[in-house]
Amino acid sequence: MANFKTRRVGRTALEVSELGLGTATFVGAHGTYVSEEQGIATVRAGLDAGIGYFDTAPHYGFGRAEHLTGDALRFSDKPFVLSTKVGRMLRPVRSDAERTVPHTWTQPFPFEIAYDYSYDGIMRSFEDSLQRLGLGKIDILLVHDIGTQTHGEEGNKAHWADLAKGGYKALNELKSQGLISAIGIGANEWPVMMDALELGDWDVFLLANRYTLLEQMPLEPFFSTCLKRGTSVIAAGPFAAGILAGTNLWGPPTGAYQKAPPDVLAKVDALQAACKRHNIPLGAAAMQFALAHPVICSVLTGPKSPDELKQNLEWWTTTIPQGFWDDLVAAKLLAPGTPLPGGKTA
Numbered sequence: 001m002a003n004f005k006t007r008r009v010g011r012t013a014l015e016v017s018e019l020g021l022g023t024a025t026f027v028g029a030h031g032t033y034v035s036e037e038q039g040i041a042t043v044r045a046g047l048d049a050g051i052g053y054f055d056t057a058p059h060y061g062f063g064r065a066e067h068l069t070g071d072a073l074r075f076s077d078k079p080f081v082l083s084t085k086v087g088r089m090l091r092p093v094r095s096d097a098e099r100t101v102p103h104t105w106t107q108p109f110p111f112e113i114a115y116d117y118s119y120d121g122i123m124r125s126f127e128d129s130l131q132r133l134g135l136g137k138i139d140i141l142l143v144h145d146i147g148t149q150t151h152g153e154e155g156n157k158a159h160w161a162d163l164a165k166g167g168y169k170a171l172n173e174l175k176s177q178g179l180i181s182a183i184g185i186g187a188n189e190w191p192v193m194m195d196a197l198e199l200g201d202w203d204v205f206l207l208a209n210r211y212t213l214l215e216q217m218p219l220e221p222f223f224s225t226c227l228k229r230g231t232s233v234i235a236a237g238p239f240a241a242g243i244l245a246g247t248n249l250w251g252p253p254t255g256a257y258q259k260a261p262p263d264v265l266a267k268v269d270a271l272q273a274a275c276k277r278h279n280i281p282l283g284a285a286a287m288q289f290a291l292a293h294p295v296i297c298s299v300l301t302g303p304k305s306p307d308e309l310k311q312n313l314e315w316w317t318t319t320i321p322q323g324f325w326d327d328l329v330a331a332k333l334l335a336p337g338t339p340l341p342g343g344k345t346a
Contacts, residue, residue, distance in 0.1 A: 004050045007297040010203035011230045014181040016081050016298045020053035021046040023069050025304035027061025028106025034304050043072030045306040057085035062111040070133030083140035086125040088113040117159045119166030140182045147192035190222045209237035209251035216335035223295045232297040235290035244286040274327045284318035292339040
């Protein structure tokens, strides 16, 4: 079992393991297939390895990921912290012919999404998630994908109004009643999280694909503001959707996963060259990079099998020489001021 350290979530008493496990990959996307047994086995392998933080959402497979996550965690004798999300309600469909919302899940449950960031929507979503999970508690509740990337400029105005008028109140009520321990937002864009800090106080933001070896845009003003406000950040997607772990998928700031463009491929090649000079895997550098920033409380990856988890664990424990990070700085592959493992900054 790995000895995973924990970090505090914001100013709460909650602590999460520095490495977390996300479950979006369990429900299949773009033709991949993950059996129920494989998904459950992956979560349990994570528990056995010492991982203590797990993330899921109603959106993933339209309820299927929450079912698998709950089944895997329900009888665990090991402590764990669980986050799920609100903002998408699920409504039943009797057949795929009834679907009106496009999706890429390979094995969805017979539901589709309806966005709802209102007080009632968040309260109901919380209760529905408990039932899908089959668990008595959820630790962190994240508002899922509010922002212009998902809803567009005009569409997001109504959703933001719902959150401001009632949804944020619902989150705080659940927290004050002790039903959850932390509130936050989970999205692929950080400007909406800056807007959220004007709305009120938040414990943690889950930011996917935006703080990686390829991109450090959130450093200013987002991370610096979070530090001042006492808000933690979960660095999800350290592989930038896979391009830093040997696939050709890249997670852009303005759309769905896609093949990486030439400028991204060129930067990946430069990172690979530095890795070869120091005889380390790029995946290891990608995983260990984000944790150097003091605002980060956990790095969240999404292995879809015990074998992929084993690879992640090997990368997590790979020793990376300081000279590697120095090389990245010298080559101007990292933004100035980026905190580096070992205590230096770019």
